[in-house]
Amino acid sequence: MKTFYITTPIYYINGKPSIGHAYTAIAADILARYHRMLGEEVMFQTGTDENSQKNVEAAKERDVKEYLDEMAALWERTFDSLGLTHNRFIRTTEVAHYNSVEKFWKTVESKGDIYLGSYEGLYCQGCEAFVNESDLVDDQCPHHKKVPKTIKENNYFFRLTKYRDDLLAYIDEHPDFIQPEARRNEVLSYVRNFMTDISISRETMNWGIPVPGDEKHRVYVWFDALINYLSGVGYVDDTTAFEKWWPANLHLVGKDIIKFHCALWPAMLMSAGLPLPKNVFAHGFFTIDGQKMSKSLGNTVDPVEMAEKYGNDVLRYFLFREIPFGGDGDFSEARLVGRYNTDLANELGNLVNRVLTMTEKYTNGTVPEVADGFLAGAWPSYHLALEENRLSDALDIVWGLIRQANQFIDQQQPWQLAKLEEKKMLNDTLYVLLETLRHIAWMLYPFMPTTAEKMFVQLGLETPKEFSQSFESAWVWGELKSGHKLAKGEPLFPRKE
Ligand SMILES: [Zn+2]
Numbered sequence: 001m002k003t004f005y006i007t008t009p010i011y012y013i014n015g016k017p018s019i020g021h022a023y024t025a026i027a028a029d030i031l032a033r034y035h036r037m038l039g040e041e042v043m044f045q046t047g048t049d050e051n052s053q054k055n056v057e058a059a060k061e062r063d064v065k066e067y068l069d070e071m072a073a074l075w076e077r078t079f080d081s082l083g084l085t086h087n088r089f090i091r092t093t094e095v096a097h098y099n100s101v102e103k104f105w106k107t108v109e110s111k112g113d114i115y116l117g118s119y120e121g122l123y124c125q126g127c128e129a130f131v132n133e134s135d136l137v138d139d140q141c142p143h144h145k146k147v148p149k150t151i152k153e154n155n156y157f158f159r160l161t162k163y164r165d166d167l168l169a170y171i172d173e174h175p176d177f178i179q180p181e182a183r184r185n186e187v188l189s190y191v192r193n194f195m196t197d198i199s200i201s202r203e204t205m206n207w208g209i210p211v212p213g214d215e216k217h218r219v220y221v222w223f224d225a226l227i228n229y230l231s232g233v234g235y236v237d238d239t240t241a242f243e244k245w246w247p248a249n250l251h252l253v254g255k256d257i258i259k260f261h262c263a264l265w266p267a268m269l270m271s272a273g274l275p276l277p278k279n280v281f282a283h284g285f286f287t288i289d290g291q292k293m294s295k296s297l298g299n300t301v302d303p304v305e306m307a308e309k310y311g312n313d314v315l316r317y318f319l320f321r322e323i324p325f326g327g328d329g330d331f332s333e334a335r336l337v338g339r340y341n342t343d344l345a346n347e348l349g350n351l352v353n354r355v356l357t358m359t360e361k362y363t364n365g366t367v368p369e370v371a372d373g374f375l376a377g378a379w380p381s382y383h384l385a386l387e388e389n390r391l392s393d394a395l396d397i398v399w400g401l402i403r404q405a406n407q408f409i410d411q412q413q414p415w416q417l418a419k420l421e422e423k424k425m426l427n428d429t430l431y432v433l434l435e436t437l438r439h440i441a442w443m444l445y446p447f448m449p450t451t452a453e454k455m456f457v458q459l460g461l462e463t464p465k466e467f468s469q470s471f472e473s474a475w476v477w478g479e480l481k482s483g484h485k486l487a488k489g490e491p492l493f494p495r496k497e
Pocket of ligand 1: 125127128143145
């Protein structure tokens, strides 16, 4: 069986999940569901980054582990309530992860890739990274609007520069490794011109994984965090699982952490003698009503609140229709409501309602004889879009079909055909519409699972909860059998103000 291993970054849990965190996780869920739909065995991993000093500060006087347990549970609950289907929620305070980091460190050390040095530089706590003076705007980190601290320490260093040529060659030979293209160029420029050896331990911290053999140092949180992608699939405790899942097919990341994932991480893996992930895909950021999302502006969006108000499917639809995945965009509740009314209520909801009402009226809710339809190239373009992580393009293809079906009704005017007693043409028209709805439901499934299931129920079909290898037959035209009984239900998307 073909496998597909997809990850999100692990999240700092010094606050509750924002819409930005949910965005990456929902994208991963869409792709995980899509690959399950293809009949593949999927590992979808997300989780929490718990070894950062930021978390210690957020815990204040409380016991840090107790605080982290509470926050990790909150994050996991949030992801569950958003309907995410991750199979693994990893926490970097797990024993398996600690042991993985230790094993990884020792492996890299045995290659001669770790050395002790001293470092003086500017450190941004928000980024958990040393920053260059040239990165600053008005002496502040542009991401965190804070003046970085000057740190002078004896640290362990990873010989990142030793892998410069190998990295450049690898990126060159694997055009799909880093996507989109703009991010690939950014990484190439960094690796060629700016990459230096990187400090991978901290002397001054009292939280985090101790450096093997020198316990007064703690492992740098990024070096530790990246290893989660290995520890979650058995790197240290389950060789069979590890061989099955590694290398990952896809790391989804935000564009701000591309250097860690496309320079440091592959170099670490090269040093450890492990294969590299097949694809790292960086998505963009979005503003809220045209403004940068920030706690001080009070314009943060709570994904759970949005989902409770509009439903998970509507939130998922809006995020991935409105914002081209990989680019930047804007989130606006007013536009979400707008798209709800036009795309979902008027176009999709109305189509389903019209087709089922007409079938009830003209054929007693029974599927007529099979007739030829207009699906044409929709599936191949849909698959290609999702293989290339073009989520909004896939939705555009589905909406193309929905509009075509609505136009087909206006063109054929089934009510006229009924009046004229054109029975064959009426039945053919209804069949084409019903079968098109079935295909639309499948295409929507990764994006809007609840809606798809409701459509299946209304079409009198079983819901796609369990996927089997015979699944592809479901996409063949004509699978909706004549004589089959429909079960018309409530409108999918009642209009909202
Ligand atoms: Zn920063």
